[in-house]
Amino acid sequence: MVPARWLLIGALMMALTACTTMAAAPAVPTPSPAVSSETHVHPTPTPGGPKVRVVRDPADVPPPIRRTEPTTVEVTLTVKEVVAELTDGVTFPFWTFDGTVPGPMIRVMEGDTVVLHLVNPPENHVSHNIDLHAVTGPGGGATVTTVAPGETKTLVFKALKPGAYIYHCAYPPAPLHIGMGMYGIIVVEPKGGLPPADREFYVVQGEWYTSLPFGQPGLASFDSAKAQAERPEYFTFNGHVKALTDLHPLQARTGERIRLFFGVGGPNVGSNFHIIGEIFDRVYVGSPDTLVANEETVYVPPGSAAVFELTTEVPGRYVLVDHALWRMLRGLSGYLTVEGPERPDLFQGIPSGNSGH
Template sequence: MAPPRWLVIGWLLLVTTACAVPSSSPAASSASTPTPAEAHMRPTPTPGEPKVLVARDPADVPPPIRRTEPTTVEVTLTVREVVAELAPGVAFPFWTFNGTVPGPLIRVMEGDTVVIHLTNPPENHVSHNIDLHAVTGPGGGATVTTVAPGESRTLTFKALKTGAYIYHCAYPPAPLHIAMGMYGIIVVEPKGGLPPADREFYVVQGEWYTSDAFGQGGLQSFDSAKAQAERPEYFTFNGHTQALTELYPMKARTGERIRLFFGVGGPNVGSNFHIIGEIFDRVYAGAPETFVANEETFLVPPGSAAIFEFTAEVPGRYVLVDHALWRMLRGLAGYLEVEGPERPDLFQGTPSVGSGH
């Protein structure tokens, strides 16, 4: 079923207008009457409504694969359009897969037949679809999964190549749907699965283009001019400025082998991913056998994913950052809290002589 004619016209007007107006002009930043397609991005808050979160717990990871024979894996994804908290006191009209940013981690094995069921509930306002970068086929599946509100579609594909891949909505204009929060990671593991790890976490970086400046409270709408100028107001891990600090800090113990599935939804800005005080034993952006060893900071482009592995050897708090470090001031930081015995053979501080401490 084709999307409603008014919706297609609305998207075209949105893209054409934004492209035609320079981002530095007064028209680009001033408020204007929304098109029908934009109207749902400027929702009216409900007085007294409880706080809603789309932030995803990084420890919410499906179990590892241990089988060696391909099978059929079925995944159900439901589009949720929801007004939720982006930062303390700041609300935003997110579009999501299954109500979280990022959407669920999808875990399959090389050779599996993957069946994706995508549902767009009737209470939603916009058509959506899904493009999985692990798919070999037109549009990564987007060409056969477009769903208007009240519709469902099914995509079946063969997982051919190992690695971690981004998935996202690609309904026109695709960057808008991504900028509203519609992305996640699909992992295609080798036969028998990845080597065992003691802890696994799932983190995706994204950026947000809000109508008001960073730190200004209240309900925000999406700002097309800022998005086209690639000037986000907020950066997050897992859909909230405090997702990995106050809400869901990651926990581990010394000596544990840690695997981190990390991606960048974007839509515009990549990540110079770094954990302060750690060196990654292995990083692989493609097949596991093509890993890079002993890496400090690794560039993950927008629309891409990688797997990071390391051992936590010294207890303490480790901070996840994008090493374009000013982004920390716009919400981009996470905590890995490591407990265990001290390791003075590896790390210790010694007071200076005469310091009085």
């Protein structure tokens, strides 16, 4: 006999799929039952084997644009469905672009023609597509990129407007695919490029609706009921609770100009982004021409991206947070470690060991 809770979860998933597909003419297959709160499609990683992570190194940023004329840029993204570690002792069946959360940062220039190939390998279980918020056209490209396992589709578009934009999977139900980890940032630089920076970083916030409660070890799965109620168990930067603390903290030196490409995959919760002990010199959402100066905390909605610039002046460790600070207790924090000579003209005192920083 099928347990009643399985029937309830199945009904919730069917309802979510039905709501999503009402707006489209063709029927859309129900997502694999493996994403209910009780089952999964992927095998459990071998106990004692190497840890699999989908963490994106924040320093893994494509180089700045140095040319002045538009060109054709070719991009290939491969969908990877993989069971990986969310935090110590907890694994989750992520859906990703190129095996990381976020997916690769795409960097082009205003006026470029972008040829994007989306590959869904045959070993995957679910259809996917891609909606790039930098695209002007139906579905942001999702209408022409739906790929079943074993298929490849190509989208050609012109990058018309400079700025930083989210991209994500939009295959129905879109919030499920986003909630499994399918998002990233595309940066369209203005003609002639952005001003020089000493270091650039790439950080995207997301939340995770796991069947297991926060901190309970085991193989979790996606919980649709929690997602619809907007009750995430975890918040992370770059796909892991320890991504920007133990694994890949941001590193800089005093006197450097830092540029941070920051986005929120969501699917439901925005970020009140703040670096404790720093003031952002410049922030822009959308066009670099619409910047604001001397900001402390900036709200970035789900499905949006922004660019933050700051100058590191005093050495020490700075904590990246969403200033809805209870989210720190569900996994959301990161470190910016700044090395260099002390600046007693700017900051001095005797550190205490229990400051929380």
